[in-house]
Amino acid sequence: MAPTSESTVVKRGNYGIKLTKYEYKHGKYVKYWWSYKHNSPEKFLIIFVEVKHHKKYVAKKEWTKKYGNYKGHGKTDLHAIRGKPGKYVIRIVKYDDHDYVYDESKPFWYKDYDYKDDYDDEYDDEYDDKYDDY
Numbered sequence: 001m002a003p004t005s006e007s008t009v010v011k012r013g014n015y016g017i018k019l020t021k022y023e024y025k026h027g028k029y030v031k032y033w034w035s036y037k038h039n040s041p042e043k044f045l046i047i048f049v050e051v052k053h054h055k056k057y058v059a060k061k062e063w064t065k066k067y068g069n070y071k072g073h074g075k076t077d078l079h080a081i082r083g084k085p086g087k088y089v090i091r092i093v094k095y096d097d098h099d100y101v102y103d104e105s106k107p108f109w110y111k112d113y114d115y116k117d118d119y120d121d122e123y124d125d126e127y128d129d130k131y132d133d134y
Contacts, residue, residue, distance in 0.1 A: 019103040085112040
């Protein structure tokens with residue numbers, strides 16, 4: 001049996017939406033940054049994909065051009081995968097087709113006991129203030 005890749009991601013046409021950076025904070029959230037081109041679609045989804053079984057969980061809807069300057073950023077909590085520990089990637093996918101993949105992160109491990117229900121509001125305000133003019 002030939003070795004297979006951990007991911008079965010198949011990138012579709014290049015609309016220029018690219019995941020430029022992401023940060024997983026154990027038990028709290030995932031922050032992500034993207035870049036886009038003039039012909040990029042207006043909106044897309046951020047989804048969590050469980051690597052082993054390829055199950056998909058929608059995390060957040062995003063608007064590509066909400067910040068201008070061909071860059072964007074966002075943050076999502078882990079409610080979508082709560083109670084589902086495993087190895088995950090985040091994907092940027094077409095809004096109405098979860099199999100139409102624009103880009104994908106490297107895998108990270110989510111452990112359910114890491115989950116924190118007390119979301120750090122002070123940090124959120126600091127994050128929002130820092131990136132309002134991004």
